[in-house]
Amino acid sequence: MPSPVRIIGTGLIGGSLGMALRRAGVDVQVEDVSPGTAALAVELGVGELPTTGSRSPELVLVAAPPDVAASLVDRALRRWPDALVADVASVKTTVLEGLRLLAREEDLPRYIGGHPMAGREVSGVIAARADLFQGRPFVVVPHESTLPDAVTVLKGLATEIGSVPITMDAGAHDTAVAHVSHVPQVLSSLLATTLLEPSEQALGLAGQGLRDTTRIADSDPRLWVEILGANAAAVGEVLTAVAARLEQVREALTTLQGDPDPGTGSRRALADLIAEGNRGVRRIPGKHGGGTDAFSTIVVLVPDRPGELARLLTEIGQIGVNLEDLRLEHELGREVGLAHVAIDATREDLLTRELTARGWRVAEA
Numbered sequence: 001m002p003s004p005v006r007i008i009g010t011g012l013i014g015g016s017l018g019m020a021l022r023r024a025g026v027d028v029q030v031e032d033v034s035p036g037t038a039a040l041a042v043e044l045g046v047g048e049l050p051t052t053g054s055r056s057p058e059l060v061l062v063a064a065p066p067d068v069a070a071s072l073v074d075r076a077l078r079r080w081p082d083a084l085v086a087d088v089a090s091v092k093t094t095v096l097e098g099l100r101l102l103a104r105e106e107d108l109p110r111y112i113g114g115h116p117m118a119g120r121e122v123s124g125v126i127a128a129r130a131d132l133f134q135g136r137p138f139v140v141v142p143h144e145s146t147l148p149d150a151v152t153v154l155k156g157l158a159t160e161i162g163s164v165p166i167t168m169d170a171g172a173h174d175t176a177v178a179h180v181s182h183v184p185q186v187l188s189s190l191l192a193t194t195l196l197e198p199s200e201q202a203l204g205l206a207g208q209g210l211r212d213t214t215r216i217a218d219s220d221p222r223l224w225v226e227i228l229g230a231n232a233a234a235v236g237e238v239l240t241a242v243a244a245r246l247e248q249v250r251e252a253l254t255t256l257q258g259d260p261d262p263g264t265g266s267r268r269a270l271a272d273l274i275a276e277g278n279r280g281v282r283r284i285p286g287k288h289g290g291g292t293d294a295f296s297t298i299v300v301l302v303p304d305r306p307g308e309l310a311r312l313l314t315e316i317g318q319i320g321v322n323l324e325d326l327r328l329e330h331e332l333g334r335e336v337g338l339a340h341v342a343i344d345a346t347r348e349d350l351l352t353r354e355l356t357a358r359g360w361r362v363a364e365a
């Protein structure tokens with residue numbers, strides 16, 4: 001691993017990268033346009049503030065908003081003529097295009113794009129976590145003159161922080177993230193805007209479905225204006241198809257209101273939508289490389305008492321089953337929480353049997 005690594009922009013992603021790299025034994029230097037943010041990053045264990053005597057970085061990671069990424073990369077290439085420089089912005093073509101205008105041609109081979117496909121709906125270093133990238137894809141985006149060494153280094157870094165490197169060019173990356181990240185953000189936000197109207201009593205009925213589909217509606221508007229603006233064509237294309245489909249659904253519903261008779265095709269249109277959605281959702285890999293079918297989720301009822309969740313996890317370990325993912329559903333006033341436990345599908349029967357024998361109440365997800 002290269003060391004030291006200089007992180008420019010110590011927010012959620014820069015902070016998480018620093019924490020993960022430090023855990024891997026890398027010497028991390030931090031820098032942010034906001035001195036207060038950089039100081040907080042140091043206190044949170046992201047890295048150290050560089051001093052005049054600090055060694056030059058071998059690798060620079062630019063983790064600032066997309067609109068300033070190209071100029072910060074260009075500056076880093078000029079400041080440290082021997083360093084490799086990568087950015088982690090959520091869009092790759094505009095950063096590369098910006099850099100082609102700004103950077104000296106001889107510096108460009110030391111630049112490589114990157115994009116960890118991990119994040120949170122909250123911003124800032126205070127939300128940073130060392131394990132953010134665990135098990136997530138990390139897109140490595142070389143351009144035509146990127147040094148092979150830069151590809152090797154960024155892939156190595158991705159692996160070191162627990163993620164799975166995937167190499168793509170900038171265009172393919174931007175088309176892919178329009179589908180898997182940018183349109184989902186728009187649709188989640190759109191959905192959440194419909195919640196401004198209903199009464200508090202109505203919202204009190206909200207179940208897990210609404211929570212699942214609106215989590216990312218809490219994202220930072222400033223960041224997303226930049227991301228969507230920088231990938232406008234690809235996002236717009238997917239949204240055109242969504243709008244046409246939405247119109248079909250609306251028409252089917254209008255027809256159904258006054259017409260219970262078969263033959264209009266309206267019920268079929270709705271059924272097709274849900275069935276196609278079923279097919280779509282099954283295509284999302286559960287964990288990198290594996291289909292969702294590789295994992296099963298069981299739901300365990302956990303009494304709302306101190307220590308019960310810890311006991312459940314300990315007993316799953318004692319049974320010898322590896323936990324792949326855990327989500328806790330708990331609301332104030334409920335006497336039990338629901339632990340959604342994802343495990344290797346082949347271990348589901350064993351775990352259900354053993355937990356039930358130990359007195360846990362288990363349901364299928």
Ligand SMILES: NC(=O)c1ccc[n+]([C@@H]2O[C@H](COP(=O)([O-])OP(=O)(O)OC[C@H]3O[C@@H](n4cnc5c(N)ncnc54)[C@H](O)[C@@H]3O)[C@@H](O)[C@H]2O)c1
Pocket residue numbers: 008009010011012013014031032033034037063064065066068069072088089090091115116117118119120121122123124125223227
């Ligand atoms: N949030 C996500 O889920 C996510 C995931 C993957 C990649 N990204 C990308 O990572 C980058 C950072 O996003 P974030 O979520 O960490 O945002 P953030 O707002 O949490 O952090 C951005 C940091 O950059 C700093 N900054 C802004 N301008 C700067 C400049 N000119 N010089 C130095 N520092 C500067 C800010 O002060 C802030 O600390 C973005 O390019 C984003 O597209 C975000």
Ligand SMILES: O=C(O)C(=O)C[C@]1(C(=O)O)C=C[C@@H](O)C=C1
Pocket residue numbers: 089090116117118119120121180181182216
């Ligand atoms: O989990 C989340 O909060 C995210 O939305 C993270 C997410 C994503 O869409 O997967 C968002 C934007 C980033 O560029 C990468 C990751």
